[in-house]
Amino acid sequence: xxxxxxxxxxxxxxxxxxxxxxxxxxxxxxxxxxxxxxxxxxxxxxxxxxxxxxxxxxxxxxxxxxxxxxxxxxxxxxxxxxxxxxxxxxxxxxxxxxxxxxxxxxxxxxxxxxxxxxxxxxxxxxxxxxxxxxxxxxxxxxxxxxxxxxxxxxxxxxxxxxxxxxxxxxxxxxxxxxxxxxxxxxxxxxxxxxxxxxxxxxxxxxxxxxxxxxxxxxxxxxxxxxxxxxxxxxxxxxxxxxxxxxxxxxxxxxxxxxxxxxxxxxxxxxxxxxxxxxxxxxxxxxxxxxxxxxxxxxxxxxxxxxxxxxxxxxxxxxxxxxxxxxxxxxxxxxxxxxxxxxxxxxxxxxxxxxxxxxxxxxxxxxxxxxxxxxxxxxxxxxxxxxxxxxxxxxxxxxxxxxxxxxxxxxxxxxxxxxxxxxxxxxxxxxxxxxxxxxx
Amino acid sequence: xxxxxxxxxxxxxxxxxxxxxxxxxxxxxxxxxxxxxxxxxxxxxxxxxxxxxxxxxxxxxxxxxxxxxxxxxxxxxxxxxxxxxxxxxxxxxxxxxxxxxxxxxxxxxxxxxxxxxxxxxxxxxxxxxxxxxxxxxxxxxxxxxxxxxxxxxxxxxxxxxxxxxxxxxxxxxxxxxxxxxxxxxxxxxxxxxxxxxxxxxxxxxxxxxxxxxxxxxxxxxxxxxxxxxxxxxxxxxxxxxxxxxxxxxxxxxxxxxxxxxxxxxxxxxxxxxxxxxxxxxxxxxxxxxxxxxxxxxxxxxxxxxxxxxxxxxxxxxxxxxxxxxxxxxx
Numbered sequence: 001x002x003x004x005x006x007x008x009x010x011x012x013x014x015x016x017x018x019x020x021x022x023x024x025x026x027x028x029x030x031x032x033x034x035x036x037x038x039x040x041x042x043x044x045x046x047x048x049x050x051x052x053x054x055x056x057x058x059x060x061x062x063x064x065x066x067x068x069x070x071x072x073x074x075x076x077x078x079x080x081x082x083x084x085x086x087x088x089x090x091x092x093x094x095x096x097x098x099x100x101x102x103x104x105x106x107x108x109x110x111x112x113x114x115x116x117x118x119x120x121x122x123x124x125x126x127x128x129x130x131x132x133x134x135x136x137x138x139x140x141x142x143x144x145x146x147x148x149x150x151x152x153x154x155x156x157x158x159x160x161x162x163x164x165x166x167x168x169x170x171x172x173x174x175x176x177x178x179x180x181x182x183x184x185x186x187x188x189x190x191x192x193x194x195x196x197x198x199x200x201x202x203x204x205x206x207x208x209x210x211x212x213x214x215x216x217x218x219x220x221x222x223x224x225x226x227x228x229x230x231x232x233x234x235x236x237x238x239x240x241x242x243x244x245x246x247x248x249x250x251x252x253x254x255x256x257x258x259x260x261x262x263x264x265x266x267x268x269x270x271x272x273x274x275x276x277x278x279x280x281x282x283x284x285x286x287x288x289x290x291x292x293x294x295x296x297x298x299x300x301x302x303x304x305x306x307x308x309x310x311x312x313x314x315x316x317x318x319x320x321x322x323x324x325x326x327x328x329x330x331x332x333x334x335x336x337x338x339x340x341x342x343x344x345x346x347x348x349x350x351x352x353x354x355x356x357x358x359x360x361x362x363x364x365x366x367x368x369x370x371x372x373x374x375x376x377x378x379x380x381x382x383x384x385x386x387x388x389x390x391x392x393x394x395x396x397x398x399x400x401x402x403x404x405x406x407x408x409x410x411x412x413x414x415x416x417x418x419x420x421x422x423x424x425x426x427x428x429x430x431x432x433x434x435x436x437x438x439x
Numbered sequence: 440x441x442x443x444x445x446x447x448x449x450x451x452x453x454x455x456x457x458x459x460x461x462x463x464x465x466x467x468x469x470x471x472x473x474x475x476x477x478x479x480x481x482x483x484x485x486x487x488x489x490x491x492x493x494x495x496x497x498x499x500x501x502x503x504x505x506x507x508x509x510x511x512x513x514x515x516x517x518x519x520x521x522x523x524x525x526x527x528x529x530x531x532x533x534x535x536x537x538x539x540x541x542x543x544x545x546x547x548x549x550x551x552x553x554x555x556x557x558x559x560x561x562x563x564x565x566x567x568x569x570x571x572x573x574x575x576x577x578x579x580x581x582x583x584x585x586x587x588x589x590x591x592x593x594x595x596x597x598x599x600x601x602x603x604x605x606x607x608x609x610x611x612x613x614x615x616x617x618x619x620x621x622x623x624x625x626x627x628x629x630x631x632x633x634x635x636x637x638x639x640x641x642x643x644x645x646x647x648x649x650x651x652x653x654x655x656x657x658x659x660x661x662x663x664x665x666x667x668x669x670x671x672x673x674x675x676x677x678x679x680x681x682x683x684x685x686x687x688x689x690x691x692x693x694x695x696x697x698x699x700x701x702x703x704x705x706x707x708x709x710x711x712x713x714x715x716x717x718x719x720x721x722x723x724x725x726x727x728x729x730x731x732x733x734x735x736x737x738x739x740x741x742x743x744x745x746x747x748x749x750x751x752x753x754x755x756x757x758x759x760x761x762x763x764x765x766x767x768x769x
Contacts, residue, residue: 049625157714187481188652192696192710199707214625221698221708241704258630259700260655264679266701267659274634275627278595 001076002037003208004061004176008070009034011053011060015283028283030056032232033070035310038176038225043202043209045223045240047216047255051279053232058178058212062094063087075175092122095169099181101161105153111139111164112149118172135171141204142167142197159190163197170201178210183218195222216259220244225316228252231290232282234310238317248319248328250297273334289322296334297327441469442511442646443493443614449505450488450497462488464670464721465506468663470614473644477661477678479651481693483715485670486650490616492516493648494533495523510614529559532607536619538599542591548575548602549587552609559610574605578635597628601635608639615639618650633660654697658682666690669718669726672745676753686748686755686762688733725758733759 011031014024030053038044048054059065061072067080074093082090098104105114115138116131125131136146142163153161162182169177182198183191199222201207213219219226220240227237228249236249247253254273261267275294280286286293292303299322308320326332448466453459463485470476478486491497493508493515508515510531518526535541543551552571556562562570568587575583578601591599600620607615617636621629637660640647649661657664657678664681666674666689674687685691695709713730720726724739731738737758745754749762 049627157716159714187715188654188693189481189696189711190714192698192708193712195698196708196710216626217698217700220700220704244700244704254627256700258626260629260633260653260659261699261701262654262658262682262694262697263699263701264658264682267655272630272634274630278597278628279625 003040003075004038004210005073006037006061006070007035007073009057009060009067009072010069011056011065012068026283029232029285030282031060032285034234036227036234036237038208038210040208041206042224043211043222045219045226046210046212046229047214047219047226048229049214049279051282052229053282054212054229055180058096058180058210061178061210062091062096089122092172093175095172095174095177097165097169097177097179097182100185101158101165102153104165105161107153110150110152114164115168115171118168122172124172138167138170141170141201158186159193162186162194166197176208176210178212180212181214182211184213184215191218198222216255228255231280231285233290233320235291235320236318237310242315242317246328248313248317248324249321250295250327251291297323297332299323299332441471443470444509445469445493445506446509447506448489448492448508450485450492451503452501453503454501462670463492466667466670466672468665468672468675470646470648472613472646473640474663475640475647475649475661477649477651477657477664478667479654479657479664480667481652481715484667486667487618490533490618490648490650494527494531494616495520528555529610530612531614531616532612534603534607534615534617534620537623538596538603539591541603542599544591547588547590548594552587552602552606555606555609574609575602578605580605596624597631600624600632604635608643608645611643612645614646614648616648616650619652621656636660654693669715669721671721671726671756673727673756674754680750680753684749686753686760687757688731688761689727691761733761735759
């Protein structure tokens with residue numbers, strides 16, 4: 001039994017519209033079905049780009065936002081089902097270190113007051129004298145001078161403020177500390193100090209961390225297990241070393257190849273996997289695999305229709321990709337690469353390649369609409385593009401061996417919005433796409 | 440003859456009854472035609488102020504500039520505001536860190552892009568609009584005609600930065616200054632933008648002054664690297680030389696502080712102790728001395744000179760430089 005277990009956690013935020021009638025017009029699927037477990041004394045690292053839901057997940061664990069579905073179990077107690085009153089005393093066991101060290105400290109409270117407030121609320125220490133002794137002990141552990149007690153947050157540097165934030169979590173002796181981007185607001189030389197401090201504290205006090213960050217190098221450095229998030233769900237989870245040695249999910253591969261390494265030799269040698277477009281909106285996530293609209297390995301079958309589940313491929317390396325094995329073996333190649341001898345025919349071109357070809361104007365317009373979060377729109381217009389440029393492709397499609405037409409046909413029924421599926425003119429799509437940002 | 444020669448640039452903020460703050464304290468470097476030069480340092484080292492001084496964007500009141508910044512025969516620091524306006528956008532252009540606050544939120548992107556075409560290239564009406572669409576297309580913005588009519592908030596972060604780059608390269612400037620162009624972006628988008636900048640430099644022969652705190656970005660992009668600390672260049676070398684043999688203890692410490700994705704895990708990082716607040720005035724000695732592990736008494740006798748302790752063309756401002764290649768930062 002792990003110390004902290006998340007099972008199918010979902011956090012959906014309703015999107016409301018209207019002044020008089022407060023209608024819910026849709027949901028933002030910020031966290032959409034995440035299961036993970038954090039072992040005592042270990043560090044679980046959660047990485048992902050902005051908008052992937054990692055911060056919301058961290059807040060859901062503390063129940064700073066309500067969980068729509070699923071359970072967050074800490075040491076046998078489901079945090080999601082506690083009453084308000086029970087929750088208040090339970091929160092001592094879950095503490096958070098925030099990203100912005102200045103913004104998360106009250107500028108009008110001195111350090112002693114900041115640190116003892118939580119202790120008093122949870123009944124730690126009989127009186128202020130006892131609490132002060134305890135605070136002094138913790139301050140020494142995080143490397144702050146004792147005279148810090150009577151000083152105010154603005155008197156400290158960024159790194160020191162983050163140490164205060166860590167001390168505030170530590171004085172309550174929590175079971176799990178959630179660190180949300182603990183070092184991203186700090187300079188590199190200071191980052192290293194705080195990372196080392198977190199590691200030392202874990203060693204000496206046996207702490208358990210859930211670290212949320214966008215910096216893959218930082219997360220890999222401090223984590224035992226890493227989960228990679230994309231658009232509200234985990235796409236890959238593996239022990240830290242295994243994830244780096246062999247990233248299996250296409251998104252992880254792309255993410256890793258994008259992290260710059262401070263070494264010119266490495267920079268010149270390595271191959272970059274450039275993703276096209278931006279993250280689709282979590283209010284309107286693509287059907288099937290969330291990543292298929294940007295995936296360089298996307299296949300005509302399954303990717304657009306069936307949502308892959310996190311599956312263990314051995315050694316605790318879990319991947320949510322239908323074709324992870326094939327990609328690792330090299331039987332499925334990246335769009336634009338020469339296919340291996342026995343691989344699929346060359347025209348298994350996913351949406352990305354179509355977007356690259358300047359000649360196909362309608363197709364180009366669609367491929368890039370992924371950037372306006374309307375990835376699904378691609379399906380009808382692409383079908384149209386195919387029809388316009390090569391009538392025989394349609395015929396091929398009927399015979400089921402024209403892979404490109406196949407894909408378009410597969411994608412079309414998966415469309416979430418029926419109106420879009422019906423719209424077969426590119427203009428109708430454009431109107432739809434224009435509406436999207438306002439919604 | 441370099442395109443830009445910055446010689447002993449100083450920027451001092453003063454007035455309002457406060458003590459003067461010298462943000463840039465004698466910075467010298469050169470940028471050649473078609474070269475990518477990096478200015479690297481942590482917050483407060485004066486890298487952004489340097490770029491603003493070169494672009495003439497610092498307020499006239501309360502700021503004292505010193506030294507020279509020779510751009511193809513003209514001193515940028517003494518230009519009249521009128522002459523500067525003519526050059527800015529045409530000969531020199533800048534890309535800022537935060538693409539949302541650098542664009543006017545109530546003006547469509549198209550108007551903002553065509554403005555510069557009207558001002559410097561005299562294009563009007565349909566011709567300007569066409570050229571703007573071409574520029575957006577050039578930097579990889581899909582469906583440029585539609586995007587021209589949209590407002591900045593309708594574009595994603597990556598696209599806004601592309602739009603800013605389109606505006607910067609609109610008049611084919613000879614020098615492009617990019618101040619932390621990818622810091623506000625996600626890594627996958629950062630990779631796209633860096634690729635685009637590389638392409639522009641290769642194709643147009645534009646010189647690029649890259650200002651960043653990220654040594655990883657520098658390693659992939661810059662030809663020549665200048666490391667700044669407390670308003671002075673402390674080390675300057677060609678990219679490969681700098682990363683292979685960091686000679687100033689500060690550069691050495693910075694490289695030791697960065698967790699690397701390709702390094703074996705489990706090795707502790709080697710941070711630099713203290714913070715940028717622990718510094719002494721350059722006049723009294725090396726500003727980095729209070730944080731330096733190689734500190735000795737000689738460090739406190741006046742500003743150390745830039746020397747070439749290791750190899751020709753590899754300058755370091757240090758009395759006791761790191762020379763052994765195997766030395767591990769302590």
